[in-house]
Amino acid sequence: MRVLTRGRRVVVAVISAAALVGVAACSDDGDEPGEDADITLVIDIFGEQGFGYDELYAQFETDHPNITIEERGGGLGLGDYNERLVQQITAGAGAGDVVALEEGTIVQFYAQTDRFVNLADHGASDLQGNFLPWKWEQGAPGGFVLGLGTDVGSMALCYRNDVLEAAGLPTDRAELAGMWPTWEDFIAVGEQFVAAGIEQKFVDAATNFYNTVLMQVAGNGTGYTYYDIENNLALDNPDIRTAWDLTIRMIEADLSANLNSFSDEWNAGFQSGSFATIGCPAWMTGVISGAAGDDNAGNWNLTDAPGEGGNWGGSFLAVTAESEHPAEAAELVTFLTGPDGQTAAFEALGNLPSSPQALAGPEVQQASNAYFSDAPTGQIFGAGAADFQPVYLGPQNNAVRTEFENALRSVEQGERTPDQAWQDAQDNAAAIG
Amino acid sequence: MAAVDVKSPAVPWRVRLARLDRMGSPYLYVAPFFILFAVFGLYPLGYTGALALTDQSPLDPQTSFVGLDNFATLAGDPKFWTAVRNTLGMFVLATVPQLLLALALANWLNRALRGIGLFRIAVAIPIVTSTAVVALVFGMFFARDYGLVNWVLEGVGIGGIDWRAERYAAWVAIASMVDWRWTGYNALIYLAAMQAIPRNLYEVAEIDGASRTRQFWQITVPLLQPTIIFTVIISTIGGMQLFVEPLLFTSGAGALSGGTLGQFQTVTMYLVQTMRAYHQWGYAAAIALLLFGLIVLVSAVNFLLVRRIRGER
Numbered sequence: 001m002r003v004l005t006r007g008r009r010v011v012v013a014v015i016s017a018a019a020l021v022g023v024a025a026c027s028d029d030g031d032e033p034g035e036d037a038d039i040t041l042v043i044d045i046f047g048e049q050g051f052g053y054d055e056l057y058a059q060f061e062t063d064h065p066n067i068t069i070e071e072r073g074g075g076l077g078l079g080d081y082n083e084r085l086v087q088q089i090t091a092g093a094g095a096g097d098v099v100a101l102e103e104g105t106i107v108q109f110y111a112q113t114d115r116f117v118n119l120a121d122h123g124a125s126d127l128q129g130n131f132l133p134w135k136w137e138q139g140a141p142g143g144f145v146l147g148l149g150t151d152v153g154s155m156a157l158c159y160r161n162d163v164l165e166a167a168g169l170p171t172d173r174a175e176l177a178g179m180w181p182t183w184e185d186f187i188a189v190g191e192q193f194v195a196a197g198i199e200q201k202f203v204d205a206a207t208n209f210y211n212t213v214l215m216q217v218a219g220n221g222t223g224y225t226y227y228d229i230e231n232n233l234a235l236d237n238p239d240i241r242t243a244w245d246l247t248i249r250m251i252e253a254d255l256s257a258n259l260n261s262f263s264d265e266w267n268a269g270f271q272s273g274s275f276a277t278i279g280c281p282a283w284m285t286g287v288i289s290g291a292a293g294d295d296n297a298g299n300w301n302l303t304d305a306p307g308e309g310g311n312w313g314g315s316f317l318a319v320t321a322e323s324e325h326p327a328e329a330a331e332l333v334t335f336l337t338g339p340d341g342q343t344a345a346f347e348a349l350g351n352l353p354s355s356p357q358a359l360a361g362p363e364v365q366q367a368s369n370a371y372f373s374d375a376p377t378g379q380i381f382g383a384g385a386a387d388f389q390p391v392y393l394g395p396q397n398n399a400v401r402t403e404f405e406n407a408l409r410s411v412e413q414g415e416r417t418p419d420q421a422w423q424d425a426q427d428n429a430a431a432i433g
Numbered sequence: 434m435a436a437v438d439v440k441s442p443a444v445p446w447r448v449r450l451a452r453l454d455r456m457g458s459p460y461l462y463v464a465p466f467f468i469l470f471a472v473f474g475l476y477p478l479g480y481t482g483a484l485a486l487t488d489q490s491p492l493d494p495q496t497s498f499v500g501l502d503n504f505a506t507l508a509g510d511p512k513f514w515t516a517v518r519n520t521l522g523m524f525v526l527a528t529v530p531q532l533l534l535a536l537a538l539a540n541w542l543n544r545a546l547r548g549i550g551l552f553r554i555a556v557a558i559p560i561v562t563s564t565a566v567v568a569l570v571f572g573m574f575f576a577r578d579y580g581l582v583n584w585v586l587e588g589v590g591i592g593g594i595d596w597r598a599e600r601y602a603a604w605v606a607i608a609s610m611v612d613w614r615w616t617g618y619n620a621l622i623y624l625a626a627m628q629a630i631p632r633n634l635y636e637v638a639e640i641d642g643a644s645r646t647r648q649f650w651q652i653t654v655p656l657l658q659p660t661i662i663f664t665v666i667i668s669t670i671g672g673m674q675l676f677v678e679p680l681l682f683t684s685g686a687g688a689l690s691g692g693t694l695g696q697f698q699t700v701t702m703y704l705v706q707t708m709r710a711y712h713q714w715g716y717a718a719a720i721a722l723l724l725f726g727l728i729v730l731v732s733a734v735n736f737l738l739v740r741r742i743r744g745e746r
Binding site: 079090207262399405424432 | 712
């Protein structure tokens with residue numbers, strides 16, 4: 001490359017500066033209000049597999065030729081995504097026009113509704129019937145429609161046919177579901193698995209087991225986990241203790257492969273089959289097929305989880321107050337979260353709709369997943385979705401949950417006794433407040 | 434300039450201007466750095482100080498002044514002191530062997546061997562690899578189930594180690610990452626300083642019958658003292674702010690916790706966790722200030738220590 005002399009450099013700098021001013025001027029022109037001005041809507045989502053919206057974007061863009069949709073955040077983990085989002089929302093700059101809020105993190109933004117567009121101002125109030133009642137409530141604190149629901153995390157249990165077979169256990173969906181009506185029974189099946197003496201473990205790790213059980217127990221119990229519905233820390237919630245004790249029993253029965261969720265080893269485990277089962281909210285099916293790869297199609301299967309119903313995860317779409325095109329952004333949110341949009345996302349990725357119409361529709365009811373040995377995913381996941389007991393999650397839910405997960409994993413690692421770990425979790429969670 | 438003329442008509446304005454130029458322009462030349470420093474260094478420092486006295490959090494629209502409460506909480510926060518202990522432990526474990534090794538390496542590279550240039554370049558290679566890549570590769574070396582290190586350990590009959598569960602094992606693994614990256618860098622600095630030492634000193638020593646070892650300790654090391662102090666201070670600052678290596682040592686969820694019990698959570702990791710995961714911005718600011726103090730303190734101790742060692746020898 002040619003080296004610029006000082007004089008040339010100055011010229012280049014001046015030209016670049018002029019060009020920048022020119023660009024700024026042009027974009028000013030672009031902001032002129034007008035029906036057909038070309039606009040770009042930025043949507044922020046998270047997760048290794050994204051939200052499965054590609055076809056919906058194309059359709060929306062066809063219907064609105066002046067709108068281009070730019071999606072950011074695919075491949076980003078929820079933790080990283082949410083840290084960034086909190087900063088952007090607090091700063092009032094940098095966030096997209098549309099942002100995804102997860103069930104466990106939306107509560108953080110209840111205190112900052114002034115940073116979001118009230119979707120009720122864009123006709124969302126008429127859409128209440130499109131969502132399960134509790135899903136609507138979560139997205140509309142105090143009547144302010146902060147976000148419209150996308151998916152729910154209905155619970156099932158995913159398992160490896162080949163690994164269970166190696167341990168001499170059945171692989172039939174109905175037969176397995178009949179063997180574990182409760183989590184105690186599930187642990188008993190695990191003990192049978194251990195008795196077979198094979199190298200693999202029964203469960204991936206304590207953390208997924210614990211979260212699955214807690215969300216289920218809390219749904220049928222107090223209706224909240226670490227925070228009560230007034231956002232006070234409620235570490236003495238008996239549901240936490242129930243889920244904790246079950247998890248400790250599971251660890252002590254030597255059922256756990258002791259893998260950190262979302263780690264390389266965990267992902268590799270889906271592929272190599274180093275564990276037989278995993279608690280499976282609807283969104284987990286996408287995680288599994290992504291991590292295990294095409295070679296394992298047909299090795300995985302899924303059936304009813306032990307216990308009664310339960311929900312873990314699921315998201316919302318919101319429009320930020322900083323958006324320059326709130327009307328168009330709200331229209332996009334309404335489109336994506338409508339029954340048809342949710343059905344399309346379910347078909348693309350397996351995220352279970354939060355819309356009763358979509359849940360009852362033939363696309364969901366008759367859906368089966370070829371990857372998961374043709375399991376009727378729509379029926380299994382959709383079965384209890386309408387009767388879910390919602391679980392209220394407090395503002396620092398994810399941070400407190402991490403402390404409990406760490407404590408359980410320290411027991412798994414043999415670094416702490418269950419009593420010490422329980423105390424650790426209590427102390428650390430109390431410090432977060 | 435008219436005002437200047439009125440004030441002192443005896444001195445022509447050209448002379449005054451020249452004097453002003455001589456006295457003033459040096460300040461003008463250094464001004465860009467100090468202006469930038471004020472904007473990006475001093476202002477954030479002051480802001481952090483103010484923030485540390487509040488309970489600001491993005492979850493709470495109300496911010497109130499809490500005085501020194503954050504520092505009082507910090508004094509009794511076991512997670513903070515665990516993080517301090519981890520940071521200091523990993524710092525010692527990483528820096529002492531690193532600088533000794535760098536010194537030996539530099540001494541060896543200082544010889545006139547055929548193809549020595551190639552070796553000198555070779556030690557610089559780890560510096561240009563990204564920390565993230567080093568951390569990922571070492572993370573695989575030290576993996577529990579299929580890691581290379583455990584494979585070797587099991588091969589010789591010692592048995593695998595859960596590198597992320599046991600505190601000291603984790604420290605060793607992370608320290609090895611740091612050393613891999615920075616030993617060559619320090620060796621090059623030492624080498625440059627060694628080449629500035631006059632050859633005739635060694636020739637005289639050789640005539641007097643001093644061995645190579647003796648020459649190294651009595652000529653090379655004393656004359657390298659300013660350089661050694663420099664590398665110790667730089668390593669101290671880097672070591673106290675250790676972040677990427679221990680963060681990427683956890684694969685998957687909960688990386689900021691630095692292990693299930695904070696086995697390898699450093700102060701900077703706890704600082705970021707407090708800010709981003711707990712949303713306690715005021716408290717995080719207090720941690721940042723204490724970390725600043727800690728770096729100054731450890732640097733001062735190291736400075737005195739290095740001088741002292743030289744004095745005794």
